[in-house]
Amino acid sequence: MKSVGASSPTEDDGVRRRTIGITLIAVGLAGLIGTWGPFSGARGDLTCTAPALPGETVDVSVSDTGGMMGSGHMLSVVASPSAVAPGEVSFIVRNTGVMVHEFLVLPLPPGGAGSRPVGPDGRVSEAGSLGEASASCAEGTGAGITPGSVSWITLRMASGRYELICNEPGHYTSGMFTELDVR
Numbered sequence: 001m002k003s004v005g006a007s008s009p010t011e012d013d014g015v016r017r018r019t020i021g022i023t024l025i026a027v028g029l030a031g032l033i034g035t036w037g038p039f040s041g042a043r044g045d046l047t048c049t050a051p052a053l054p055g056e057t058v059d060v061s062v063s064d065t066g067g068m069m070g071s072g073h074m075l076s077v078v079a080s081p082s083a084v085a086p087g088e089v090s091f092i093v094r095n096t097g098v099m100v101h102e103f104l105v106l107p108l109p110p111g112g113a114g115s116r117p118v119g120p121d122g123r124v125s126e127a128g129s130l131g132e133a134s135a136s137c138a139e140g141t142g143a144g145i146t147p148g149s150v151s152w153i154t155l156r157m158a159s160g161r162y163e164l165i166c167n168e169p170g171h172y173t174s175g176m177f178t179e180l181d182v183r
């Protein structure tokens with residue numbers, strides 16, 4: 001890649017290096033996009049799974065079919081286990097229903113799970129949220145977890161009582177909440 005030109009070789013080399021540098025950056029970016037493509041692409045089907053995640057794992061099912069026995073709710077958030085130790089906690093949230101759902105971790109309200117005031121839009125305040133898993137086949141915040149797909153998030157959690165909810169309009173009042181204890 002050395003310049004063989006006779007006139008002002010230093011200037012030529014400078015231009016060449018910059019050009020090569022920009023080319024390398026472009027190639028690098030293309031490589032990154034290629035690497036991440038499979039994870040951000042349209043994989044909203046039953047085959048998508050979460051990667052290996054740090055800390056204690058909580059398996060969460062968000063659903064609108066069946067519901068918990070005796071609860072009378074068709075919509076549900078079910079977490080297993082329902083108590084974990086303080087520290088890193090990874091939530092793997094699978095939508096086993098037919099509607100789009102999401103998953104948020106909030107401090108337990110004073111009145112207990114399900115006691116949050118619901119606004120006219122059918123949603124509760126997300127103030128104080130520790131984090132959210134609402135992407136399809138991806139980590140963190142997104143446009144919602146499509147049926148059959150999985151979202152995940154890792155949080156550092158202190159001892160306390162928390163509420164796991166879905167805040168799609170009307171879903172909280174329809175039973176999409178459960179308690180998680182960290183102790």
Ligand SMILES: [Cu+2]
Nearest residue numbers: 101166168171
């Ligand atoms: Cu929901």
